[in-house]
Amino acid sequence: MSLYSESATSRFALIEDRGVHLNIHYHDCGDGQEVVVMLHGSGPGASGWSNFSRNVEPLVAAGYRVILMDCPGWSKSDSIVCEESRSALNARVLNGLLTQLGITRAHLIGNSMGGHSAVAFALDYPHSVGRLVLMGGGTGGVSAFVPMPTEGIKLLQKVYREPTQDHLQQMMDIFVYDSKDLTAELISGRLENMLQRRDHLENFTRSLALHPRQFPDVSTRLAEISAATLVIWGRNDRFVPMDTGLRLVAGIPNSELHVFNNCGHWVQWEHAERFNRLVVDFLAP
DSSP: OOTTOTTTTEEEEEEEETTEEEEEEEEEEOOOSEEEEEEOOOSTTOOHHHHHTTTHHHHHHTTEEEEEEOOTTSTTSOOOOOOSOHHHHHHHHHHHHHHHTTOOOEEEEEETHHHHHHHHHHHHOGGGEEEEEEESOSOOOOOSSSOSSOHHHHHHHHHHHSOOHHHHHHHHHHHSSSGGGOOHHHHHHHHHHHHHTHHHHHHHHHHHHHOSOSSOOOGGGGGGOOSOEEEEEETTOSSSOTHHHHHHHHHSTTEEEEEESSOOSOHHHHTHHHHHHHHHHHHOO
16 A cells, blocks of 8 residues: 555544534644645535646645645535635634644645635735645636636535536546546545535535625735745646636736646646646755
C-alpha cells in the first residue's frame, strides 16, 4: 500500500462552527514544514481525494505537508443545510481544522467551490494565507459571454435532484474536455460516494432552495487580497466560464493567469503533470 493512499491518509477532526459540531474528514500527507491545503469542488460525489489524487505526491516530494479537506456536506464529512454563503462556511471550517492541527499558515489550492472557499478564507483570515492557486472558481457573478447558469451547472443540479448513474455520466462527460480522460475508477468512486450519502444530496438541494446564491460574487473585495495568486483555467470550461478568471486577475493585485487550451473544468486532472510543475514552481519561495 502506498504511504499516501486514500485509506492510509484518512483522518477525522471534530470542529465547532457557531455552536454546531461537525465531524470533518480530511487527508494528511507528508510532514513538511510548509502546508498546502487543497479544497475540492461541489459536484455530487466529490471529495478531496477524488479531486486531487494526481497532485498529492508531487507536492509531498517538493517538501510540503498536504491537507485535503472534505467540506461539510461532502464525502465522509458531516452533512449540513447551508442557509448562507457556503464559501464563508467552508472558510470557517477550514480555519477550525487548521487551528486544531496547530497550523498557523498555509498555501491554498482550490478548484471550483474550493476556489470560492479559498478566496473567502483569504478575505477572512488574511494572516493565515501563504499563496493562493485558484482553478475554475474564486468568485460568483454572471458571465459577460456565457448564459448563466452554464450547461455544466444545470447538469450538476440535475444530478443532485435525480442522482442516477446516467445523469452523473452526462455531467462528468462535459467536466473535462476529452471524456477519455475519465477513468472507470473515477466514475465508480464518484457514484459510490454519491449514493452512499443521499443526505448530502438532499441537503444540497435544500440549501439551494433556502439560499440560492451559495457562492456569492465577491468581486468588489478582491483588491483586499494581498497574497500572491495563480489563477489557472481551462479555456473549454463548461461549468465556470473563463471570463471569471479574468475578473479574478483584474481584481487581485498580485495575481497572474495561466490558461490551458483543450481543457475543461479539471485542470489538475486533465493536465496533471504540467499543473503539478506549474504549482510547485509558483509555491517555491
